[in-house]
Amino acid sequence: MSFSASLFARRFAITERDLESYLSEALSAGGEYADLYFEYLATSSIGIDEGIVKSATEGVTLGVGVRVIAGERTGYAYSDDLSPEKIRHAARVAAHIARGPASVVKSGFEQIRPHDLYPMLRAPNEMGLEERVDLVKRADRAARAYDARVFQVQATYADSLRNVLVATSEGRLSFDRQPMARMSVMVLARQGDGEPQHGHSGGGGRVTLDFFLNEKTPEHFAREAARQAIVQLDAVDAPAGEMTVVLGPGWPGILLHEAVGHGLEADFNRKGTSAFSGRIGQQVASPLCTVIDDGTIGNRRGSLNVDDEGMPTQQNLLIEKGVLRGYLQDKLSSRLMRTASTGSGRRESYQHIPMPRMTNTYMLAGESDPEDIIRSVPKGLYCTTFGGGQVDITSGNFVFSATESYLIENGKLTRPVRGASLIGNGPEALKYVSMVGNDLQLDEGIGVCGKEGQSVPVGVGIPTVKIDRMTVGGTAA
């Protein structure tokens, strides 16, 4: 799509000359670089609870962020009003960071050719409200039909379409339309008067409603949530202490996100505050581990045609056969570290300063048969579903919370266990990976990553992996 066909040119009558003049204003007190990030975000969500469609919300937000970089300093301001006076005012406020004569903005823009990772058959605003309602009603029915012990179901469907325009003082211009849709289902089940148990499932990606009609149906997510709740009805207390842990494929890839991903974001490494700082070329994982962050996978939740600094996303090799290869770079850190951006500059919205972030982070498949992996464990824990996770990038300690796990006894899965946290240390944990399955899976598309108060959608993936030593935080000591 050309700039003149973009929403900002059509609806808000913004011209390339306007963009140049705003950028000149931003660099009026000096600085090496400035950019503008225009955003128009339309969202919609529908929720069912107790079989009643209780909530339906739509909204639009609009704004522009102006950034000026002078050395290591960043000035930032934004406006939710796209009138020229307000944008110029924001540009002048951002310019306060620099102290000097004006810098020159390159005249004329080169339009970046982005990927085309999420073509839309129908845009979200072309779909009827009734179609959305039908999805949550189907989820509600399917969860209740799964098992008579299911007694509460909540399901939500949410979608959004973000129009983004990035213009830089280097003369780069990019435009993108970013769809996102997600379903989630929560189920409570109970045996007689017993204790209720909870199950949760969800997914989606950079897709539209059609995805839930044709690919992953509401019934798929509803049955999965109900299945998890029913499994938990028979769960015993989780074990405590160090043991062998086998991670199932898919969402357990959150291990990589927490154990290595955050620690490889360039801002922490530039500042020397990450447990991975200065360790490029060192062995930080077993030779079985190759880890990639890839923003270019079609329709994935973490994918982007261009990052939020207007750079095309790419496939970035983080760990190759256990050796640390690279960091995730945005414009600021790559400038200061004298290297190139890896297309990893992301921000939550026009109100936020970009920083290096992950997109879709996964481990390449190995050669082991997943069943052989479980058979090889005399005593341990097999974890297939996780909640969230967190990492302290400086010490490298990370935690992730298993919500569905099974005891492994003599190479066989025996009892399901109750939820427990797992804890490890980033540069150490993956050294204990002793088997990697041939069954790489990406997650269903539900991840949200938080960093310094900014949330962005991400994906993860992993094959079945055996970790010889990890601390499991159950109660059965």
Place this chain on the structure above:
Amino acid sequence: MTELEQLAAGAVQRALESGATDAECTISEGEEFSANVRMREVESLKEAGSRGAGIRVLVGQRAGSSYTSDLSPEGIEKMVAAALDLAKITSEDPHAGLPEREDLGSLAGDLQLYDGSVAGMDTEWKIAQARQAESAALAADPRIQNSEGASFDSQVGRRVFANSRGFVGSYLSSSCALSVVPVAQQNGSMERDYWHSIARSPARLESPEEVGRHAAERALRRLNPRKAATQKAAVIFEPRTARALLGDLFDAVNGSAIYRHASFLAGKLGEKIASDALTVIDDATIPGLFGTCPFDDEGVASRRTVVIEKGVLKSYLLNTYTARKLGLKTTGNASRGIAGNAGVGPGNFFIEPGARPPKEIIAGISNGLYVTELIGGSANTVTGDYSAGAAGLWIENGELTYPVSGITIAGNLKQMLLEIDQVGSDLEFRGSIAAPTILIREMTISGQ
């Protein structure tokens, strides 16, 4: 009425004229400032303002909501029309509706939520505060040579609410915060920690020197941690981590979880659910605090609610909807952004302090864990299962000794509440949820 109050009341009126039987409108506007300093140099400055409006309409017993950042007459008109369209596709919900008229209201008097000086603070002064805080941390000890930086953040905002039952109100609020994150290093061990001070007014902030020194002490005492052995032992939560635990308790008394039977405290009103030492209050009326407001997010006057009294569960926390579902009265805890059905949020939700200072509580423990940080914690509100990553100091013979990390603590909230043996005297409000030091008799510590 102020201009924004008129705008909100006008949007409600438009909704009624267009077919809504009831409507409520929220408008929020705010300005934010943030200065980050790292290694004594300014790293970033950010300054901007924004506003937004949201409306929720009822057509009979069906609800619809929408929001916009466009507060022009056309923007408001579109917002109202979108909400009405959505109300056509939702279901009849017999419990949906606005609060009863007699529940609507606003606290009188100055709640000390706003200090006009916050909006006028000099940028250079704010940068200097952050710089001094970081410098104090860097100067504290030769083992501190690096930092994630220090920041000074401030914001001022106005919240406006109007509904079709005659409520119109608004209030201003302000806050400023100073924080620093030093990195300590020794013998290949690298640890960071932070300290921050937050207040409605700059005069009430801790000094930059105190904030910096405190952050440095916290980072230093974590150096060269050991991994504790797996065992059952006493666990003391310092106020910062006790507060996180109290947040999990909030989720369990939240009316939205109660009516769905999604809380282990559902059906327990009037029962002994915690030790005698535990009294928990929610009070949105205390001047100057962070959970204080004159009215909640559906126009119900703020109040004080005793949630747990000497271990007995006295009340859930409710908005109008969850109260109707449970056959109870709202506790004035409605909470939402600017759009959508109201959820339930805390006022100032806190544990009433006990008599003993933390030192005395520690002195009573022969072997246990003093938790200074929780990471990636998960509490299952449905079952009470609790398991979290932890770091802290090991307690031996009544004294804090060496640092520990890479461990987890686990238990079940049902049992943990009954085993709160001590509550400290050191309650401080640094957010809408606040707790003093607490001692839990026994939890499972998982290490090596």
